[in-house]
Amino acid sequence: MAEPSIDQIEKVITDSLVTFGADRDAISRDAELDALDVDSLDLAELSQIIEENFGVELSSNDVSEIKTVGDAIDIVAERAK
Amino acid sequence: MTGGEPQQRPAGSCALVTGASRGIGAAIAIALAADGWPVAVNYRSSVEGATATVAVIAAAGGHAVAIQGDVSDPAVPDRLLGAVREQLGPLAVVVNNAGLRADGLALSLSDEDWQRVLDTNLGATYRLTRAVLREMIRARFGRVINIASVIGPRANAGQANYAASKAAVIAFTKTAAVEVARRGVTINAVAPGLIETEMTEGIPPDLSARIPAQRAGRPEEVADAVAFLASERASYITATTLYVDGGLSA
Numbered sequence: 001m002a003e004p005s006i007d008q009i010e011k012v013i014t015d016s017l018v019t020f021g022a023d024r025d026a027i028s029r030d031a032e033l034d035a036l037d038v039d040s041l042d043l044a045e046l047s048q049i050i051e052e053n054f055g056v057e058l059s060s061n062d063v064s065e066i067k068t069v070g071d072a073i074d075i076v077a078e079r080a081k
Numbered sequence: 082m083t084g085g086e087p088q089q090r091p092a093g094s095c096a097l098v099t100g101a102s103r104g105i106g107a108a109i110a111i112a113l114a115a116d117g118w119p120v121a122v123n124y125r126s127s128v129e130g131a132t133a134t135v136a137v138i139a140a141a142g143g144h145a146v147a148i149q150g151d152v153s154d155p156a157v158p159d160r161l162l163g164a165v166r167e168q169l170g171p172l173a174v175v176v177n178n179a180g181l182r183a184d185g186l187a188l189s190l191s192d193e194d195w196q197r198v199l200d201t202n203l204g205a206t207y208r209l210t211r212a213v214l215r216e217m218i219r220a221r222f223g224r225v226i227n228i229a230s231v232i233g234p235r236a237n238a239g240q241a242n243y244a245a246s247k248a249a250v251i252a253f254t255k256t257a258a259v260e261v262a263r264r265g266v267t268i269n270a271v272a273p274g275l276i277e278t279e280m281t282e283g284i285p286p287d288l289s290a291r292i293p294a295q296r297a298g299r300p301e302e303v304a305d306a307v308a309f310l311a312s313e314r315a316s317y318i319t320a321t322t323l324y325v326d327g328g329l330s331a
Contacts, residue, residue, distance in 0.1 A: 041218070041260060041264070044215075045219065048219065
């Protein structure tokens, strides 16, 4: 699988969060997932979407470290290299 | 609120019934097929029974395939689900029916009889549900129906292991259901009472005197309840236990 660009990762994550009910205008790198009402079920589904799109498997420990949208983008970018 | 509207069953999706070579499982597979579901008839050892279930479904104009797999083996759920998807398509309904009993007084049950009843009745239900929920939450539609029992909520001397496993299935059902409810996935339990099957052979006949309906139930009566819970009509029913017991649990 080709290494994805940051823009591609950001788009997949942002679109997913919107699907889960987050306000698109409130989503930024610094936005905290709690503030976006993203919970553990959403993160479990986001992990699946990330795996399908980028071939990156996130463990439950990895997911527990993700606090902001930027955290999610960065860990996927790092693991997809 | 982000739960969304009730979804229709996904086109081309199918149902899986574990332990469907005979008894209640076979009746459930037949009832789901009559409702238009392509059905995977899972069996552990009785290929004859599974083949017979598939033949009944085919004769009625339905579509089913028999797929072997001992669901008490932790390695089986992923393989089983893969086989079902390959042969019938995405899974929208899973009925965790496979179960066994190994009776004995609590004071004399062997560790082996305790563990194998828990592994099949509870462990398999958990592992198969876990494996299928990932797919169901993405589809925004899913029906998991776990076959429990009136034994568990009620005592029955000689069945401490079975009762513990079935009470745990009900507890598991409730908690798992609330975790995924907003994704359009329902998880419910059906608790049969005394049903005329090979599995209930040997249970004292005087039990029927304690049943308000004054008779044992038929597998088809349990199957109808399961088919309802699997349908779009049951979209707002989740985390509950439907007793099919002639009033025994009242």
